[in-house]
Amino acid sequence: MSSGYPEILERMKGWVDEEYRHDFAREQIAIGLAFQLRHLRENRGWTQQQLAERTGKAQETISQLENPSYGRCTVSTLAKLASAFDVVPIVRLAPFSDLAEWVVNLTPERLAPRSFPEDFQHTVASARAIAVQADSRHIGRALQPVEDMAASVERLPEPKTEEELYAVAF
Amino acid sequence: MGSEFTFYDYLDDSEDNAIYIWLLGQGKRVKAKFDSWIDHLESTQLALWDRPYSAALHGECEGLFEIRPNVLGVEYRLFYFHGTARDPTLLFGAKEKGGRWEPLNACEQAFNRRANVIENPDKYRRRHVFGIS
Numbered sequence: 216m217s218s219g220y221p222e223i224l225e226r227m228k229g230w231v232d233e234e235y236r237h238d239f240a241r242e243q244i245a246i247g248l249a250f251q252l253r254h255l256r257e258n259r260g261w262t263q264q265q266l267a268e269r270t271g272k273a274q275e276t277i278s279q280l281e282n283p284s285y286g287r288c289t290v291s292t293l294a295k296l297a298s299a300f301d302v303v304p305i306v307r308l309a310p311f312s313d314l315a316e317w318v319v320n321l322t323p324e325r326l327a328p329r330s331f332p333e334d335f336q337h338t339v340a341s342a343r344a345i346a347v348q349a350d351s352r353h354i355g356r357a358l359q360p361v362e363d364m365a366a367s368v369e370r371l372p373e374p375k376t377e378e379e380l381y382a383v384a385f
Numbered sequence: 386m387g388s389e390f391t392f393y394d395y396l397d398d399s400e401d402n403a404i405y406i407w408l409l410g411q412g413k414r415v416k417a418k419f420d421s422w423i424d425h426l427e428s429t430q431l432a433l434w435d436r437p438y439s440a441a442l443h444g445e446c447e448g449l450f451e452i453r454p455n456v457l458g459v460e461y462r463l464f465y466f467h468g469t470a471r472d473p474t475l476l477f478g479a480k481e482k483g484g485r486w487e488p489l490n491a492c493e494q495a496f497n498r499r500a501n502v503i504e505n506p507d508k509y510r511r512r513h514v515f516g517i518s
Contacts, residue, residue: 226515226516229514229515229516229518230516230517231517232413232516232517235413235416235417235516235517236516238413238414238416239417239420242417242418242421243421243424245421246418246422246425247425250425250438253433254429254433257433282437283422283437283438283454284437284454284455318424321424321428322388322389322428323389323428323429323430325428326428
């Protein structure tokens with residue numbers, strides 16, 4: 216079960232000091248990217264060399280990016296990494312409550328997000344479960360639209376093969 | 386779903402949080418870095434608790450582990466030990482310079498604190514304090 220507002224508020228209470236909270240945010244970027252990169256790579260069963268080939272980078276660069284002290288990943292490199300993993304790089308300015316929600320709900324699953332095809336299927340499954348519940352309470356005919364949409368899952372491309380990933384041009 | 390692990394801070398005989406006091410004494414940036422690293426360690430499986438984030442200590446410090454960030458060229462260390470559950474306790478803060486601890490008896494002090502925690506965990510430890518209260 217995910218943590219809610221009490222945990223988020225508790226965390227934000229510790230961020231009243233402006234200097235501290237901005238230091239913390241910077242550290243979250245540094246360790247967050249390095250940690251997530253390694254977590255994702257190992258979750259996919261890839262070596263640094265394999266990830267390097269999929270992003271057009273040198274293995275040494277991947278090693279640097281996985282070092283939390285490095286801290287010099289560009290948005291362009293982030294986009295290449297995201298493409299290799301078939302996930303989205305979210306780069307935006309946000310309120311601190313967003314960061315609090317992220318850190319209090321950090322899990323291995325969130326650190327290693329699903330690729331798009333897996334994510335789509337997971338989302339359909341979740342929508343189907345909610346629709347079944349709604350229909351059982353006679354709220355409406357919720358399931359049929361979900362089933363119609365689920366049919367499109369069959370037409371989704373399979374996760375990229377290694378050959379296709381190598382062929383990705385940036 | 387939730388955190389895989391929960392870090393605790395060592396409390397001294399007066400029930401003051403020795404880890405919080407040490408971290409704040411090193412500066413807000415050091416506190417922020419450790420907090421951020423602890424967040425991530427708590428949220429993942431033990432297999433990823435290795436360098437550069439964490440390491441097992443050897444020799445006279447065998448049985449202890451360390452969280453090991455570098456902040457502005459200084460090697461900071463927080464010693465911890467694993468309990469029987471998923472609840473590691475942060476015991477002692479030190480710096481590493483040229484292969485030596487500052488203070489020199491850092492491991493000895495950590496072991497003394499570990500004995501207190503094992504004997505009376507309710508008195509000598511509390512959930513890690515994130516942020517500045």
